[in-house]
Structure formats: C-alpha cells, structure tokens
Amino acid sequence: MTGSTHLLETSAETAHLFYFSNVRNAKALREQLLAGDARLAYALVDGRAVLDPFQLLVAAGRAAEAARDDRLKTRNVHSEVVYNLAPDTNIGGAFRNFGVVDDSQALAVVKIGGQRDEAESDLIDLIDGTPESTERIGSDVDLERIRKCYKLTPAEMAHRTQLINTVVTAMALKGVTQAAITTTSDA
Amino acid sequence: MLPTGAELIYQGAEARVYCVPFLGRKAVAKERFSKAYRHPVLDRKLTSRRVVQEARLLQRCRRAGVAAPAVYHVDLGASTIYMEHIDATTVRDHLHQATLRAEQVSLLAQQIGQLLARMHQADVIHGDLTTSNMMLRKQEEGDQRLVAIDFGLSYTSTLPEDKAVDLYVLERAFLSTHPNSEQMFQEILDFYRATGKGSGAQQVLKRLDEVRLRGRKRSMIG
Ligand SMILES: Nc1ncnc2c1ncn2[C@@H]1O[C@H](COP(=O)(O)OP(=O)(O)O)[C@@H](O)[C@H]1O
Ligand SMILES: [Mg+2]
Numbered sequence: 001m002t003g004s005t006h007l008l009e010t011s012a013e014t015a016h017l018f019y020f021s022n023v024r025n026a027k028a029l030r031e032q033l034l035a036g037d038a039r040l041a042y043a044l045v046d047g048r049a050v051l052d053p054f055q056l057l058v059a060a061g062r063a064a065e066a067a068r069d070d071r072l073k074t075r076n077v078h079s080e081v082v083y084n085l086a087p088d089t090n091i092g093g094a095f096r097n098f099g100v101v102d103d104s105q106a107l108a109v110v111k112i113g114g115q116r117d118e119a120e121s122d123l124i125d126l127i128d129g130t131p132e133s134t135e136r137i138g139s140d141v142d143l144e145r146i147r148k149c150y151k152l153t154p155a156e157m158a159h160r161t162q163l164i165n166t167v168v169t170a171m172a173l174k175g176v177t178q179a180a181i182t183t184t185s186d187a
Numbered sequence: 188m189l190p191t192g193a194e195l196i197y198q199g200a201e202a203r204v205y206c207v208p209f210l211g212r213k214a215v216a217k218e219r220f221s222k223a224y225r226h227p228v229l230d231r232k233l234t235s236r237r238v239v240q241e242a243r244l245l246q247r248c249r250r251a252g253v254a255a256p257a258v259y260h261v262d263l264g265a266s267t268i269y270m271e272h273i274d275a276t277t278v279r280d281h282l283h284q285a286t287l288r289a290e291q292v293s294l295l296a297q298q299i300g301q302l303l304a305r306m307h308q309a310d311v312i313h314g315d316l317t318t319s320n321m322m323l324r325k326q327e328e329g330d331q332r333l334v335a336i337d338f339g340l341s342y343t344s345t346l347p348e349d350k351a352v353d354l355y356v357l358e359r360a361f362l363s364t365h366p367n368s369e370q371m372f373q374e375i376l377d378f379y380r381a382t383g384k385g386s387g388a389q390q391v392l393k394r395l396d397e398v399r400l401r402g403r404k405r406s407m408i409g
Binding site for chain 2: 006008010012054057058061062065069155165166168169172173176177
C-alpha cells in the first residue's frame with residue numbers, strides 16, 4: 001500500500017492520504033465514528049464523492065487552519081475535513097454526501113498530523129478492504145453525485161478540464177458571505 | 188500565513204500578488220493590505236468585505252461561463268485569496284509585443300466582446316477593465332483562452348449605466364495604452380452587441396454614447 005504525504009502550506013501541518021477499495025465494513029466504521037471512537041481519528045470519505053486528491057487536500061488545509069485558530073464547526077479536525085468537502089454549511093448533509101455510509105465500497109482516508117506508517121498499519125487493521133495506491137483516488141467518482149452535491153450547471157459539467165477547479169471553488173466559498181456591495185433597482 | 192517559497196510577482200496600491208506552492212500546485216495568492224490612513228476597525232471591515240466580494244464574483248463569473256481564476260481557498264483572517272495560477276500573458280503585453288495580423292486582432296476582439304457581454308449578462312460590473320486585467324491563456328485543450336482577472340473593484344448591478352461606465356473605462360484604457368486601436372475597440376463593441384443581443388446590450392451601448400458625451404464635457408471644463 002502506498003499512502004501519500006502532503007504539506008498543508010497555510011498551516012504548516014501535514015496530511016496523509018490513503019485509499020481502500022472493496023470495503024466490507026463500512027457500516028461498522030460509520031457506527032464507530034458516530035459513537036465517537038477515539039481510535040478513528042481519520043476522515044473517511046466515500047470514494048464516489050471524490051474527483052481528485054486536490055479536493056481532499058483543500059478540505060484538509062482548511063480544517064487544519066480552523067483547528068489551529070480554534071474555530072472548528074464540527075467535533076474534531078477530521079470530521080471538519082468531511083464537512084469542508086460540502087459547498088454549504090449543512091453538517092448532516094455533508095456527512096451523508098461525503099462521509100462513509102453503510103454502502104460505501106471505496107474509501108479515501110485523510111489523516112492530519114502524525115506518522116504515515118503508524119496511520120497506515122492502523123488503517124489496515126480498522127478497514128476490511130483492499131489498500132490501494134493513492135493514484136487511484138478519483139477513479140471511483142460518481143459524476144452524477146458530484147453534479148448534485150455541488151449543484152453544477154450543464155456547462156460546468158461539460159468543461160472537464162476545469163471540473164476539479166469548479167468543485168474546489170464551490171468548497172472555498174462555503175461560508176464566505178458578507179453583505180455584498182450591490183445595486184439592483186433599475187431606475 | 189503565506190506559504191514559504193512565496194514569490195512576489197506584483198505590488199499594487201491595495202494588494203500584493205504572490206506565486207505560491209499550494210497543495211502540489213502552483214497558485215496565486217492575492218493579499219490585501221491595510222491602508223494606514225484608515226481607522227483600523229473600519230479598515231479591517233472594508234478589507235474583509237472586498238476580499239469576500241472578489242472571491243464571490245470570481246465564482247459568479249465562472250458560473251456564468253466567463254473564464255476567471257478558480258478560487259482554491261479564502262483566508263479571511265489574512266485577507267488573502269488563493270487562486271488558480273493562469274499561465275498566460277496579459278492582453279496588454281500581448282498587444283504590445285506581438286505583430287498581429289488583422290484576423291488575429293479580430294479574433295481577440297471577438298473573445299473580449301463575448302466575455303464582456305457574458306459578464307454583463309451575469310450582472311457583474313468589473314470596475315477596473317483594462318488590458319492588464321485580461322489574460323490570454325497558453326491554449327489548453329477545451330479551455331477558453333481569454334481569462335478575466337482582478338475583481339477587486341467589482342460589484343453586481345443590473346443598471347445599463349453601470350455597464351456602460353464599465354465599457355467606458357475599458358475604452359479609455361484601451362485607447363491610451365494601445366495607440367491606433369480605435370478600430371479594434373469598435374470591433375469589441377460589435378461583438379458585445381451581437382453576443383448580448385436580447386439581454387440589454389443595445390441599451391448599454393446607447394448609454395455608452397451618453398457616458399462618452401459626459402466624459403468629453405467634463406474634460407473640456409477641467
Ligand atoms: N490568477 C492569476 N494568474 C496569473 N497571474 C495573475 C493572477 N492574478 C493576478 N496575476 C498577475 O498579477 C497582476 C496583479 O493582479 P491583480 O489581481 O490585477 O491585482 P490589483 O488588484 O492590484 O491590480 C496581474 O496583472 C497579473 O499579471
Ligand atoms: Mg489589476
């Protein structure tokens with residue numbers, strides 16, 4: 001198995017990525033997460049909702065910043081990664097659409113901080129599935145699901161070279177709201 | 188916190204633009220800084236508002252089919268937008284460097300006219316249209332070549348007057364930066380009219396005539 005390690009430049013934290021296929025214990029994993037099992041200090045993301053590793057890293061980068069500044073919107077930095085994948089502030093929806101669910105068969109895993117080797121052997125213990133190279137991240141994507149989750153227009157879907165950028169833009173603008181300087185009435 | 192390895196590529200009056208490594212990609216970080224003469228609290232409010240506005244309008248443009256840099260991350264605390272690095276030259280440099288044939292000029296005019304029409308259809312007023320704020324991407328498969336950047340002064344409006352002033356600003360910038368470009372600018376407006384047909388482009392161009400007249404009167408007085 002080959003995880004990969006990435007620098008999250010804006011917080012100087014580190015993120016490790018892993019990927020599993022043929023996962024058979026998704027339901028148990030989800031229940032463990034719900035119960036707040038401390039051993040599951042990972043973001044478990046449904047492979048169907050992942051287009052590209054960059055999507056995971058952007059979510060991780062933002063989560064690490066929020067943890068550093070003590071302004072997490074969810075329980076911990078790893079649940080925050082899942083939350084950050086969603087384009088809106090609905091926490092339950094984010095977990096349903098992006099997190100591990102009972103019928104998840106492919107899982108992308110994000111670990112912030114710690115040693116990759118340790119996380120890797122721990123995950124092989126926890127997840128009943130086939131460890132894959134992180135090169136495979138994105139290969140199980142369900143584009144219809146991406147379209148729905150990010151509310152993409154037909155033109156945005158058609159523009160494949162920009163699709164990952166469009167997705168990340170939707171994520172980046174989540175919660176970035178403030179009274180806009182707007183003129184609307186026509187005289 | 189700006190990534191180590193950030194390389195300053197542009198220092199403006201309100202913002203610094205850096206090339207930065209970002210999660211395995213090359214990105215651009217645009218950082219707005221404070222104005223010393225403003226009250227600190229007010230200043231932070233205004234700066235933060237402009238950052239939000241710029242990021243939102245980048246997305247609004249992309250949604251409307253106007254090519255603009257993707258937003259990777261907004262760090263409101265640091266007043267910084269991390270965005271897609273556009274591998275491109277500005278239209279300004281392109282027009283200055285290249286000896287362009289007439290049909291190439293027409294093609295560029297077409298792209299500019301179409302982009303502006305689509306942007307105005309989406310009610311985005313750029314606020315600072317110059318040939319430095321439009322970039323020509325080194326062509327990639329399926330990507331639009333012309334990319335609008337710098338939405339730092341942008342806002343939304345449905346008013347033909349605001350759209351006309353937007354075009355007027357570009358006209359002034361065009362004619363002063365690129366001598367003998369009257370014909371090219373007229374072509375831009377022709378494509379603007381053709382693309383924005385049925386969505387108010389006609390009205391905007393009529394308004395542009397009035398804006399020009401006002402501008403001329405003002406310069407005669409001043
Ligand atoms: N996304 C980008 N990709 C590549 N270059 C960029 C990008 N954004 C800005 N630049 C470069 O930086 C310059 C200044 O950026 P701009 O957003 O126009 O700042 P300002 O608001 O200070 O004018 C641009 O003219 C361009 O050369
Ligand atoms: Mg500029």
